[in-house]
Amino acid sequence: MNLNQIHNVYFIGIGGIGMSNLARYFKNLGKNVSGYDKTPSALTNELIESGISIHFEDSIDAIPKDFYIENTLVIITPAVPKTHSEWNYFLERDFQVKKRAEVLGIITKDTFCFAVAGTHGKTTTSGILGHILQESGADVTAFIGGIVENYNSNLIGSGKTVTVVEADEFDRSFLHLHPNIACITSMDADHLDIYGTSEAIEESFLEFASKIEDKSNLFITKELPIEGITCAVNEDAVFKAFNVRIGNGSYVFDVQTPTEVIKDLHFGLPGRHNLMNALMAIAMAKLFGTPTDAIAKAIASFKGIKRRFSYQIKTESKVYIDDYAHHPTEINAVHQAVRELYPNQKVLAVFQPHLFSRTRDFADDFAKSLSAFDDIILLDIYPARELPMEGINSQWLMDKMTNKHKKIVNKGDLIATILASDASIIVTIGAGDIGELVPSIKKAINETL
Known part of the structure; x- marks a missing residue:
């Protein structure tokens, strides 16, 4: 496939972190870029501001008319269900439909x-x-x-x-x-x-x-x-x-x-x-x-990556760090860094497990990693692409942990529970939607300082 001959690039799932950088790339190349995503986000807002048209309903009628022509490349994310009507529309008409990884392969070849x-x-x-x-x-x-x-x-x-x-x-x-x-x-x-x-x-x-x-x-x-x-x-x-x-x-x-x-x-x-x-x-x-x-x-x-040991608050009395860690090895790395920087200080970790299968497969390692923190708050498991699994939940994981101070909290009670803690170091950890809670947690802590 010759990308030089492609005029239009249409993304199904344009708001993902990997899809959105490809969208920016093709926009930089002067291509006509558009796409669909399930929900608006900060990333889709930025893409729209850059001149990319995005809609949030799975509707063939919402596809811009100039994307119905032959020299359109359609890029899909693995998260899109096979029943997606836009995806099937392009497949049935023999458009060039590629996974993001395949497109990166074409780009890197040249x-x-x-x-x-x-x-x-x-x-x-x-x-x-x-x-x-x-x-x-x-x-x-x-x-x-x-x-x-x-x-x-x-x-x-x-x-x-x-x-x-x-x-x-x-x-x-x-x-x-x-x-x-x-x-x-x-x-x-x-x-x-x-x-x-x-x-x-x-x-x-x-x-x-x-x-x-x-x-x-x-x-x-x-x-x-x-x-x-x-x-x-x-x-x-x-x-x-x-x-x-x-x-x-x-x-x-x-x-x-x-x-x-x-x-x-x-x-x-x-x-x-x-x-x-x-x-x-x-x-x-x-x-x-x-x-x-x-x-x-x-x-x-180099200033770092958002949600990778990202300082939200850094004062003499209170430190709040947010991190994307969602595997035991990554949680251990966060713990090592916190202990090295803040020895002898009390650390509260808030963890949202990501995927039922990952929680099941690494439960003992998760329990050991999380038990290294002084206090732990667990949120419910973020399912992402999965359906619930019988017996696999945050209570099951917490029962494996050796912390004295541990509890499961729903999102609605999370801020109040964090504010009630006497820990001087607070860390939020996880790859699910816990990242969306960070601004409100930061605001609430700042109001107490």
Whole structure:
């Protein structure tokens, strides 16, 4: 398929974080872009303000008339049901209908592609790398699975020759990509509703790794059973971050590369996992030929990703942090960062489990991760694409936890329960609609200060 011959791009599910950055990309290319989504959101509002027409009812009549012609590409999200009338309308008339992952595959085939894979860390690592390349003057477009604070967008740059993409393991999407340089940040079991076993996930990552024929272009963490260039924090590796200390609320560290030692890098995101994300981005940028001083400057100015250890309130008496963590490993990373920054302070964590299947598959690990916090509030499980599963609920999960102070709260009572806590550190965690509650929680806490 030749994208140059496509004039119109129609999105079914345009408001998703991955779909919306593709919509921005095609708008930047001068394409005529329109789409449907189920509900309005901040992302759809921004797309509308940029000149993209969006409607919120599944109606063939709502499709703009100029999208009925042959040179229209239709892009769908996996979340759309097969009964969707607009989708079926285009299928029945033999339009080019592609999944988002397939379209990214077409785009990356014609560009120099950086692909960031891993169960955790994809979004932050992609954001750092995209920021480094943009700041250094590369002709780059970076597709990010979150809103990068520096740009208030999930798309960095408007370049035509270099791309940065998250290589998403969900539904084996990353196997559509054509990476020139790649990294794998982690390979924990997840998406068992798709894969069935952790062995199947590992096989999928191995298949992704095989796409990079020259293993000197693939960066890995030391524990992965894959051939590649190793990266580590405070351990021997080809790329090593060491001499890590904290100064003025930021990490300061050195990096050993195969050719030099980069001294006194400053990086503002907390947590050792974020140091690893930064190191992976630095390694890929160095291989690409980005000057060291440009890397150092960009690392220091990177502000982070919204809902990734995102400070909402930061005062002497009260700190409120919001994070997208929805897997035990990610929750452990949030806990490590909080304890490192705020030792001996009481921490209240509010967690909304995401998916019945994930809660079931990792229940014991979730219980252990959440039990590390002083106090816990659990919300009901956010179902996303799933139907309820008998016996799998927040009460079942809470019964596995060892905290003395734990309770299940409905959304209507959440703010009052948070305000009644004597914890000085509050963390909201989860990938569901808990993010929509953050502004009201922040407002209520601020009114008490």
